[in-house]
Amino acid sequence: MKVLIVGANGQVGKHLVSFIQDHKDLEAKVMIRKEEQASYFKDLGAETAVVDLEEDIPALAKAAEGVDAVVFTAGSGPNTGADKTVLVDLDGAVKTIEATKQAGVKRFIMISSFDTSREAIQSAPSSFSPYVVAKHYADKWLRATDLDYTIIHPGLLTNDNGIGKVNAAYEVERNEIPREDVASVIVATLENDATIGKEFQVVTGTNSIKDEIGSL
Amino acid sequence: MKVLIVGANGQVGKHLVSFIQDHKDLEAKVMIRKEEQASYFKDLGAETAVVDLEEDIPALAKAAEGVDAVVFTAGSGPNTGADKTVLVDLDGAVKTIEATKQAGVKRFIMISSFDTSREAIQSAPSSFSPYVVAKHYADKWLRATDLDYTIIHPGLLTNDNGIGKVNAAYEVERNEIPREDVASVIVATLENDATIGKEFQVVTGTNSIKDEIGSL
Numbered sequence: 001m002k003v004l005i006v007g008a009n010g011q012v013g014k015h016l017v018s019f020i021q022d023h024k025d026l027e028a029k030v031m032i033r034k035e036e037q038a039s040y041f042k043d044l045g046a047e048t049a050v051v052d053l054e055e056d057i058p059a060l061a062k063a064a065e066g067v068d069a070v071v072f073t074a075g076s077g078p079n080t081g082a083d084k085t086v087l088v089d090l091d092g093a094v095k096t097i098e099a100t101k102q103a104g105v106k107r108f109i110m111i112s113s114f115d116t117s118r119e120a121i122q123s124a125p126s127s128f129s130p131y132v133v134a135k136h137y138a139d140k141w142l143r144a145t146d147l148d149y150t151i152i153h154p155g156l157l158t159n160d161n162g163i164g165k166v167n168a169a170y171e172v173e174r175n176e177i178p179r180e181d182v183a184s185v186i187v188a189t190l191e192n193d194a195t196i197g198k199e200f201q202v203v204t205g206t207n208s209i210k211d212e213i214g215s216l
Numbered sequence: 217m218k219v220l221i222v223g224a225n226g227q228v229g230k231h232l233v234s235f236i237q238d239h240k241d242l243e244a245k246v247m248i249r250k251e252e253q254a255s256y257f258k259d260l261g262a263e264t265a266v267v268d269l270e271e272d273i274p275a276l277a278k279a280a281e282g283v284d285a286v287v288f289t290a291g292s293g294p295n296t297g298a299d300k301t302v303l304v305d306l307d308g309a310v311k312t313i314e315a316t317k318q319a320g321v322k323r324f325i326m327i328s329s330f331d332t333s334r335e336a337i338q339s340a341p342s343s344f345s346p347y348v349v350a351k352h353y354a355d356k357w358l359r360a361t362d363l364d365y366t367i368i369h370p371g372l373l374t375n376d377n378g379i380g381k382v383n384a385a386y387e388v389e390r391n392e393i394p395r396e397d398v399a400s401v402i403v404a405t406l407e408n409d410a411t412i413g414k415e416f417q418v419v420t421g422t423n424s425i426k427d428e429i430g431s432l
Contacts, residue, residue: 012286031396055338056334056338057334071276081298082297082298082299082301082302082346083298083342083343083345083346084300085298085302086298086301086306086345087345087346087348087349087350088352090302090349091337093347094353117424118273121307122272124272126299127299129299129302130298130299130302132305133302133303133307134302136307137310137353
């Protein structure tokens, strides 16, 4: 299965490309913003497409042509300006979803935020709420499509080494999760079609990733 | 007809409240953010509701109870920070739409931006594009409801005195329009149910507002 990774140059993205390239049944195509980011991924044997998420849908659709799944793990993050939050986390995500449809690809995995509900918007600190709003609408957009989607809501991301153990369910208690384990969760989701049409929160925990994703 | 005006304290809003209070068939209820804004509107004989657009949907629905139409003319404007653009122009608009539905009100008039198409997003200067994105998704949200909506796309707003003459159609050539004339266009739209389910661009022009809105 060939997987387009949008946001490959991010911290979760880099772990993910590495895991995919080590996986016997998967291969990565990475979407990156700048040509100078390409050599890192070429060294891993991944195909590269240089496209900025602020470009239009046809440019994104071209990158998605010929792949079997799209993973959206791009993010301006909660600490960039709200302008980039709107353009990347909301509009970039929606354009990627539309581009996936245009390219005839069915499988789509969205890396969302831990809680993107209306309640989360209303209770977020004001500096964080534009980010939650952006993720809220991007998730809503995806749910309204007929793509084979999964929405992953990871807890607070850390740079700790992955431990390979998580708790995952529609709702779990808020906790941290290493970025490396999020990447493993994405791989387990790609491997398991029972996750299609589902969304789940995931934090560091006690069960093996494969078993926990399998039990969703 | 009783009309809730969301964004009454804005420049278009103030003209609108004044026109509505002078109209024999219309009365205004204004939604304002701060109690100290109330006396201006009470002097015009308008009912007031103090609700911040960043509050949740039930608070907005309470303001919409018992009215016959809702006009959304709130706007952070393109010159506030993108954080307010997300919270007011996108999420505030969507919450107002949902609140209108919850309150059982059918008629909804959205004051949008001149061009909120995908093409307008892609061609906007980067400082302006978050605003266009926000208005794009708010308009999309409204179109997907079963409300009796009209979306008004005014040209570049000026503080000139209204001249009472406009050009309006699904697409017109980009031009200015006095805020006072936008308020008159809203009144003409409220008076004309043939505008339900339609959207139009409107700029200063050569035809009387009533005739031009009547010809849509």
